[in-house]
Amino acid sequence: QSALTQPASVSGSPGQSITISCTGTSSDVGAYNYVTWYRQYPGKAPTLMIYDVTERPSGVSDRFSGSKSGNTASLTISGLQSEDEADYYCSSYTTSVTWVFGGGTKLTVL
């Protein structure tokens, strides 16, 4: 199972919006609405930010939103804040009954 494709890095200024893409195949992202996004600070464990493509767990800011079209999912962060600076990973359940992650995207808040 190949990793999902994410941009290595994105950046934005405080208050702006950014979008991170996550491209897979018809065997993972395109097969189900089971795409999840995680945020990871350096040296820390990941935390769940978006699940089932668009759903936010309680406690996650509504500045975070998700979407999907075909084999590509996206995470949008609006109103960028300094604390959003982190690595972001997408993940998808697959038709092989396994999970696959993206390579990760480093978000820099300028």
Added chain:
Amino acid sequence: EVQLVESGGGLVQPGGSLRLSCAASGFTFKEYWMHWIRQAPGKGLVWVSRIKGDGSHTVYADSVKGRFTVSRDNAKNTLFLQMNSLRAEDTAVYYCARDGDHWNFDYWGQGNLVTVSS
């Protein structure tokens, strides 16, 4: 409060074995599928394995199939990962994670470093 605490990592020679543990608390452990996920230094996350709540069903990534075995002791609320025939490319921080019922991982442990080197 859900807590997952890994232990058992360390330095091991290529070809050697190691067993990781993950102590769970704050939820009814036996009711949840559990996962192992790893992250090589400076690299991305990679899913490793999954085990059903009663231990009756397991799934593995191709990269570890036949070498790693996941198990659990529900009486002790503990998840295990037995790693045999270790290779340099198995060097990573290993996380245990709870299955979130939405095909995701809703709680993660703090991670435990395994280094395979001579």
